[in-house]
Amino acid sequence: MKVVALAGGVGGAKLADGLAQILEADKFKVIVNTGDDFDHFGLRICPDLDTVCYTLAGLANLETGWGRKNETWNAFESMDELGGPTWFRLGDRDLGTHLERTRLLAEGSSLSEVTARFCRSWGIKSSVLPMSDAHIPTRVYTDQGEMAFQEYFVQYACQPQVSGFAFVGVETAQPAPGVLDAIRDADILVICPSNPWVSIDPILAVPGIKEAIYSESNRLRVIAVSPIISGQAVKGPAAKMYHELGLQPSALNVAKHYGARSNAGLLTGFVFDEQDVDQDAEIAGLGIRTLVINTLMRSKADRNRLAGEVVAFGRSLTGG
Amino acid sequence: MKVVALAGGVGGAKLADGLAQILEADKFKVIVNTGDDFDHFGLRICPDLDTVCYTLAGLANLETGWGRKNETWNAFESMDELGGPTWFRLGDRDLGTHLERTRLLAEGSSLSEVTARFCRSWGIKSSVLPMSDAHIPTRVYTDQGEMAFQEYFVQYACQPQVSGFAFVGVETAQPAPGVLDAIRDADILVICPSNPWVSIDPILAVPGIKEAIYSESNRLRVIAVSPIISGQAVKGPAAKMYHELGLQPSALNVAKHYGARSNAGLLTGFVFDEQDVDQDAEIAGLGIRTLVINTLMRSKADRNRLAGEVVAFGRSLTGG
Numbered sequence: 001m002k003v004v005a006l007a008g009g010v011g012g013a014k015l016a017d018g019l020a021q022i023l024e025a026d027k028f029k030v031i032v033n034t035g036d037d038f039d040h041f042g043l044r045i046c047p048d049l050d051t052v053c054y055t056l057a058g059l060a061n062l063e064t065g066w067g068r069k070n071e072t073w074n075a076f077e078s079m080d081e082l083g084g085p086t087w088f089r090l091g092d093r094d095l096g097t098h099l100e101r102t103r104l105l106a107e108g109s110s111l112s113e114v115t116a117r118f119c120r121s122w123g124i125k126s127s128v129l130p131m132s133d134a135h136i137p138t139r140v141y142t143d144q145g146e147m148a149f150q151e152y153f154v155q156y157a158c159q160p161q162v163s164g165f166a167f168v169g170v171e172t173a174q175p176a177p178g179v180l181d182a183i184r185d186a187d188i189l190v191i192c193p194s195n196p197w198v199s200i201d202p203i204l205a206v207p208g209i210k211e212a213i214y215s216e217s218n219r220l221r222v223i224a225v226s227p228i229i230s231g232q233a234v235k236g237p238a239a240k241m242y243h244e245l246g247l248q249p250s251a252l253n254v255a256k257h258y259g260a261r262s263n264a265g266l267l268t269g270f271v272f273d274e275q276d277v278d279q280d281a282e283i284a285g286l287g288i289r290t291l292v293i294n295t296l297m298r299s300k301a302d303r304n305r306l307a308g309e310v311v312a313f314g315r316s317l318t319g320g
Numbered sequence: 321m322k323v324v325a326l327a328g329g330v331g332g333a334k335l336a337d338g339l340a341q342i343l344e345a346d347k348f349k350v351i352v353n354t355g356d357d358f359d360h361f362g363l364r365i366c367p368d369l370d371t372v373c374y375t376l377a378g379l380a381n382l383e384t385g386w387g388r389k390n391e392t393w394n395a396f397e398s399m400d401e402l403g404g405p406t407w408f409r410l411g412d413r414d415l416g417t418h419l420e421r422t423r424l425l426a427e428g429s430s431l432s433e434v435t436a437r438f439c440r441s442w443g444i445k446s447s448v449l450p451m452s453d454a455h456i457p458t459r460v461y462t463d464q465g466e467m468a469f470q471e472y473f474v475q476y477a478c479q480p481q482v483s484g485f486a487f488v489g490v491e492t493a494q495p496a497p498g499v500l501d502a503i504r505d506a507d508i509l510v511i512c513p514s515n516p517w518v519s520i521d522p523i524l525a526v527p528g529i530k531e532a533i534y535s536e537s538n539r540l541r542v543i544a545v546s547p548i549i550s551g552q553a554v555k556g557p558a559a560k561m562y563h564e565l566g567l568q569p570s571a572l573n574v575a576k577h578y579g580a581r582s583n584a585g586l587l588t589g590f591v592f593d594e595q596d597v598d599q600d601a602e603i604a605g606l607g608i609r610t611l612v613i614n615t616l617m618r619s620k621a622d623r624n625r626l627a628g629e630v631v632a633f634g635r636s637l638t639g640g
Contacts, residue, residue, distance in 0.1 A: 041419040042362040042426060072394050078416025082441045084423060092412040096398025099361040103404060106362060121402045 001027065001315060004186040008033030008048040008199025010065040010235050011227050012192035013055035014297045018307030019190065020056050021300075025125035029182040030056075031209075033194070034111065034130045035138035035167055035202030036149045040088055041079075043098040044105055047150070048199065049115060049130055050097060057122035059093075065235055068093045087155040112176040129182060131203045134173035138202055139166040149198060158237035161244045165197055170205045175212075183212040183220070188314035191224035191266070193295065195238045196257045197245075204266075213266065221317045223310060224258050225295060226251040226272035234296065251276040255283045262287035269317050271295060271310055289317055321347065321635060324506040328353030328368040328519025330385040330555050331547050332512035333375035334617045338627030339510065340376050341620075345445035349502040350376075351529075353514070354431065354450045355458035355487055355522030356469045360408055361399075363418040364425055367470070368519065369435060369450055370417060377442035379413075385555060388413045407475040432496040449502060451523045454493035458522055459486040469518060478557035481564045485517055490525045495532075503532040503540070508634035511544035511586070513615065515558045516577045517565075524586075533586060541637045543630060544578050545615060546571040546592035554616065571596040575603045582607035589637050591615060591630055609637055 003023055007016045007030050016030045030052060037046045047066065054060040054068055061069045071091035080086050090098070097118070104114045110133040119128050140152040142160030152160060183189060194200050204210055213222060228249050233239040242249035251272035259265015263286065270288045272279070273295040284290050291313045297303045323343055327336045327350050336350045350372060357366045367386065374380035374388055381389045391411035400406050410418070417438070424434045430453040439448050460472040462480030472480060503509060514520050524530055533542060548569050553559040562569035571592035579585015583606065590608045592599070593615040604610050611633045617623045 040423075042422045043419075068398075072392055072412065074392050074412035075395055075415040075419065078388075078413040079420045080416075082416065082420040082438055084416075084420040090419075092392065092394035092415075093398040095395040095412075095415060096400075096402065096404075099363075099395065099410075100399045100402040100404035102362045103360075118402055 001187045001311065002185055003028050003188045003190060003311060004182045005030045005190040005192050006200055006203050007031070007052055007192040008036070008194045010051060011297070012194035012199060013052045013060070014303050015190070015192045015225060015307060016052055017055045018297070018303030019311070020126040021304050022307050022311065029127040029129060031129045031131055031179055031182065031203055033199045033202050034132060035136055035198065036153070037135060038137065038148060038150045043102045045098050046101070046111070049128070050094070053115070053118060053122060053124060053128055056124045056126065056128065059122065067091050088150060112178065127178065127182065129178050130176050131179065131209070132173045132206050133176045134169060136170045136173050136202065136206070137168050138198055139168055141165065158240060162241050163244070165201070167202050167205045171207065173206055175206050175208050180208055180212045183209065184215065186220060188311065189213060189220055189222045190310055191222065191258065193225040193227035193234070195227060195236055196254060197241055221268040221314045222261060222266050223269040223271060223314050224254065224267055225310060226254045226270070228254050229273040229295060230275040250279060252279045252282055255286055255288055260287035269313055271313060321508060321631065322506045323348050323508045323510060323631060324502045325350045325510040325512050326520055326523050327351070327372055327512040328356070328514045330371060331617070332514035332519060333372045333380070334623050335510070335512045335545060335627060336372055337375045338617070338623030339631070340446040341624050342627050342631065349447040349449060351449045351451055351499055351502065351523055353519045353522050354452060355456055355518065356473070357455060358457065358468060358470045363422045365418050366421070366431070366450070369448070370414070373435070373438060373442060373444060373448055376444045376446065376448065379442065387411050408470060430496070432498065447498065447502065449499050450496050451499065452493045452526050453496045454489060456490045456493050456522065456526070457488050458518055459488055461485065478560060482561050483564070485521070487522050487525045491527070493526055495526050495528050500528055500532045503529065504535065506540060508631065509533060509540055509542045510630055511542065511578065513545040513547040513554070515547060515556055515561070516574060517561055541588040541634045542581060542586050543589040543591060543634050544574065544587055545630060546574045546590070548574050549593040549615060550595040570599060572599045572602055575606055575608055580607035589633055591633060
């Protein structure tokens with residue numbers, strides 16, 4: 001069984017890590033959102049991509065959910081002393097990543113080449129693919145105006161009320177090399193418990209990616225894992241966004257967001273938390289096979305367990 | 321007595337620090353070489369300017385002669401793990417300076433505005449002026465080809481044999497705001513014990529600077545302090561450059577490099593080390609007043625002592 005995952009953010013990184021742990025390296029690839037990439041201090045910063053890579057490499061800071069473990073903050077403090085902007089915290093070890101990525105990009109390397117190179121250095125055996133080598137910045141429409149994603153997410157701490165999103169330049173962007181093949185080769189596509197609007201939708205918006213998912217309809221099982229548990233997001237603004245967009249944050253509404261494959265949507269199967277078992281009939285009623293289990297990932301063992309259950313669920317389904 | 325100094329490198333930073341210590345803040349300004357500025361990892365790095373500022377602020381690493389004290393290297397190590405270039409070592413605290421400078425320059429601030437802002441943050445009361453807001457990169461002609469200054473200085477560790485220098489774009493550059501006024505207002509101009517070719521000549525090559533020195537000929541005393549002691553440079557490649565350019569490294573040849581004011585050159589006075597007292601008659605014979613003292617600056621007290629002696633020497637001279 002070959003598995004490809006779509007991921008962004010901490011929940012996505014955790015499940016991707018579980019999948020990387022339980023699957024052979026050549027049987028697992030993860031396609032990562034880059035819509036939250038931005039330039040800061042002249043450096044190209046790719047938070048979702050780095051979170052996935054740091055997590056797979058065992059370098060992630062498990063306490064904060066972002067950045068690196070054993071981190072120091074001397075560059076940031078020195079910059080702060082000079083009156084620079086402190087809304088986006090940059091650790092010293094993390095800065096090394098941004099410095100070398102920025103240098104390689106300026107030399108003409110693509111983001112996917114840089115990512116592959118970094119993964120080799122970090123000992124990551126699974127393929128980590130940015131969704132695109134093009135810069136496709138997510139813009140957030142809010143009651144305080146339109147803003148860049150990191151502005152919304154970090155600088156404004158998700159406080160503005162969102163009304164919509166745009167993925168700038170996505171119409172003319174191409175998937176990064178390997179992305180379409182990874183989808184076409186896969187038996188199971190896992191949509192990780194990431195924010196549907198700002199982590200997964202940017203990936204799905206890249207021309208060709210949805211088409212690749214549909215083109216293998218007879219084989220590919222598409223399974224999403226709900227990032228919403230008991231009406232709340234484990235981390236991040238997903239539940240808040242649901243409310244602001246006029247929807248109840250629920251597993252059901254996550255399933256509806258992606259839609260049933262049998263009804264022109266994406267999903268063959270849907271995995272959600274046992275706390276939401278009361279929604280099972282209604283989700284199944286959409287024409288989606290369901291798996292109701294404990295989906296919380298608190299420990300490394302939780303990641304592997306959830307990954308194992310998702311893959312076993314996928315095996316049990318008929319493709320398409 | 322108002323004093324302006326021309327400086328670059330460690331020796332220049334040390335004497336500038338001595339002058340800043342013994343003179344009132346509004347009586348001392350230092351004009352710094354920026355010909356060694358370069359871009360690395362997308363960041364604008366100004367080694368001479370930072371060495372002067374760190375030294376004046378008490379932040380300099382006295383052991384290495386470059387960078388900051390209490391420095392850590394985590395960003396650099398993280399970048400090194402990714403296979404990035406390690407020839408130019410970047411400390412974490414030092415990186416904070418480059419990050420914020422790069423950000424402010426990209427926002428449209430000039431290098432002199434950024435420098436003034438940083439000096440305020442660091443508690444530096446004397447004015448530190450980059451020679452120009454324009455980027456005037458020094459190129460070094462060597463037996464291994466033409467190269468950027470930091471390439472020669474750091475990457476190749478000054479090993480190539482030099483045959484000449486170019487200051488790219490200097491013809492159309494302007495002195496930074498305040499530079500010409502600092503020279504016109506001064507009673508004494510001190511050419512610090514910096515490398516004549518790659519620290520001082522880039523400053524003197526900026527259009528308007530030599531003219532400002534000459535325009536005040538009736539008042540301004542121009543005093544150079546020899547960076548060569550007993551045929552050797554205290555630090556850096558100055559002596560090696562002399563040899564490669566076919567000249568004996570000596571106090572005499574430093575004096576000849578700048579020339580006597582009385583003979584269409586710059587110098588009213590020349591300060592050199594007592595180890596070279598045998599050259600006194602010949603230097604005086606150029607038409608330059610001499611001061612032969614201990615010029616080595618090993619301690620902070622040495623800096624202040626040398627600064628005091630240079631200023632006293634300047635007072636004793638007649639301008640022009």
